[in-house]
Amino acid sequence: MTILNHDFLALTLANPESITPFQVSFSSGVGFVEETGILRLEPKQASAVSLVLSVGIHGNETGPIELVNQLVSDILTNKVTLGVRLLVIIGNPVAANAAQRFCDVNLNRLFNGAWQHYEGFEAKRAQRLEKAVSDFYALSPADSEQIRLHYDLHTAIRGSVHEKFVIYPFVEKAVYNKQQLGFLAASGIEAVLLSHQSTTTFSYYSHAVHAAHAFTVELGKVHPFGKNDVSRFSELEKALLLLIEKAQFAQTPLSALRVFSVQDALVKDDDSYQLNIAPNASNFTQFEAGYQLAHSLKSEYRIKQNGDAIVFPNTNLPIGQRAGLVVRAIAAEDLSLV
Ligand SMILES: O=C(O)CCC(=O)N[C@@H](CCC(=O)O)C(=O)O
């Protein structure tokens, strides 16, 4: 018999590939373990908010997993009252057990159906996670009365000038949601990157396919299980509690946010591809116009404007994948908001 024992993370790591579905009750609702690492929590009282919280899409990004596992435990033990529909996802339990970012393929490149071109655990998992999100939102029609949310929580390989930041998925008409930005600012997010193109990430999938307010949320530097200082997530925890218990969005003025537009995605085009940065360079390190940021036998990339900065530099990946983003600061007042 499967026992949840208020510890969704322990259950998931003990059953990394699959689990027989089962149900649990708690005072403010009912929980359905639909598959390993996929827990749907339905409140007793009907709610217009359907919130997806995903963590561990990269197996070694443990801080957000610990944060969300504690939240789930507090709901199951009735310390926190569930006031919204909540889908909790621990994305890649196999990689989490191996303390690795992924096993065969980067799971966060396989959404929007990209999984169809790959094999292995991550490909199957991306398909299963899309189905979980799809089924979850199907129970909350995409109309003006319903609010679909997806916060995909990560930690980054490197340190960062702005410790906590989000990637706002590419939105066709470049109109951004004021309430969501205010909520992110209240959650301790310091910077927002406005994505310049469609991608195959989990948050982009929820935005593009399900019209959810969806964000990749970076919460600091990656650490192993047990080595995270979860007090660094306290503002996010507080804002999530208000959302989960009362369906309210904490708000901080948008002036607290630095905004960046993504200018270019650097793509590794050859085995010879190199980034000309210090090995320990932080995310948001700036460069001067003309600086040769990347080169390979096939191409080079020079900085276009003074102050353009790099985020997520990484060349330890297959040819064809993103080796970094070049971002440029823009004035928050220039954003079109709704
Ligand atoms: O630190 C890094 O280089 C990567 C951290 C990370 O996993 N970031 C996400 C961002 C996804 C997005 O662009 O929305 C990723 O690379 O998958």
Ligand SMILES: [Zn+2]
């Ligand atoms: Zn990640």
